[in-house]
Ligand SMILES: [Zn+2]
């Protein structure tokens with residue numbers, strides 16, 4: 001149950017100085033005293049009232065207000081918790097994504113390694129083939145020279 005002062009429309013806080021009129025209506029002490037300076041009647045029911053007749057109210061505020069306060073805290077805590085849950089879920093999703101990216105990076109690193117090994121192998125092979133070709137060219141040259149000599153010898157002898 002939430003009680004409010006009908007003069008200022010504000011809810012009573014636990015430490016509020018609340019008074020009751022003889023007609024049984026409750027107001028802030030300051031609110032009703034200011035009101036009674038202008039009008040000697042209750043703001044709620046217009047029953048005649050003077051400030052000396054006001055009675056200070058004593059609420060058992062710990063029992064009365066503790067529960068709504070904790071309920072209010074709980075109400076605040078629920079969206080906060082679900083917010084935290086959402087953040088945790090988003091975080092774990094991000095972590096998963098990051099892990100996948102890391103795996104892919106690792107895989108592509110592996111592939112790059114394999115590729116560079118392959119490229120190195122190919123380069124070596126090309127180099128060897130070049131050597132072989134050079135050898136063959138040298139031999140061809142030698143053969144050409146030999147053939148020339150041979151032909152020269154034949155022509156000379158005839
Ligand atoms: Zn008030």
Ligand SMILES: [Zn+2]
Pocket residue numbers: 021023024025042043044045046047
């Ligand atoms: Zn009244």
